Amino acid sequence: MRLQGKRIAALVGPGFEDLEFWVPTMCLRAEGAEVVVVGARAHETYTGKHCLEATTDMAAEDANPGDFDGVVIPGGWAPDKLRRYESVTGFVREMYATGKIVGMICHAGLVGISAGIVKGHRATGSLGIKDDLVNAGATWVGEAAFRDGNLVWGRVVADIPAYCCKLVEALAER
Numbered sequence: 001m002r003l004q005g006k007r008i009a010a011l012v013g014p015g016f017e018d019l020e021f022w023v024p025t026m027c028l029r030a031e032g033a034e035v036v037v038v039g040a041r042a043h044e045t046y047t048g049k050h051c052l053e054a055t056t057d058m059a060a061e062d063a064n065p066g067d068f069d070g071v072v073i074p075g076g077w078a079p080d081k082l083r084r085y086e087s088v089t090g091f092v093r094e095m096y097a098t099g100k101i102v103g104m105i106c107h108a109g110l111v112g113i114s115a116g117i118v119k120g121h122r123a124t125g126s127l128g129i130k131d132d133l134v135n136a137g138a139t140w141v142g143e144a145a146f147r148d149g150n151l152v153w154g155r156v157v158a159d160i161p162a163y164c165c166k167l168v169e170a171l172a173e174r
Helices: 018-030 078-082 086-097 106-115 127-135 157-173
Strands: 007-011 034-039 045-047 053-055 070-073 101-105 145-148 151-154
Touching: 007 018, 007 086, 018 034, 018 070, 018 101, 018 157, 070 086, 070 106, 070 157, 078 106, 086 101, 086 106, 101 106, 101 157, 106 127, 106 151, 145 157, 151 157
Parallel strands: 007 034, 007 070, 070 101, 101 151
Antiparallel strands: 045 053, 145 151
């Protein structure tokens, strides 16, 4: 259990990609981490693209970055919704600024763009956001998963295993 004592925020919102949320969440918990589900509102239940549900433990505005070792952002339609909340982008921005691990997969890079943390970094995700990442100053990389500084990137659902490995590795080092 490499992540014993670590506390990780997992962001969720409407239309999240079920596997990109649940598989990393279960993986982190299996490694001993406490995973706290964070969203725009506390105690809100969201349905994923494939009908799995997730309920938030707390609102982003109540999440103190100092209480967490990292944040994980799934893809799906949720990133486009979550990026509209300053409480969410502010939380992600502060996590990044303080050297915490920020994991993003598929469309999650939209939150990273709005938080202003992708410029100058290598990035990947769904091809649907490639231009957005490049226009925000990132360098597109067509790899399944990798780490660039304190950012951990995963491309798409098929790359979840590689993403989870990089995520656990990065969090264990911190």
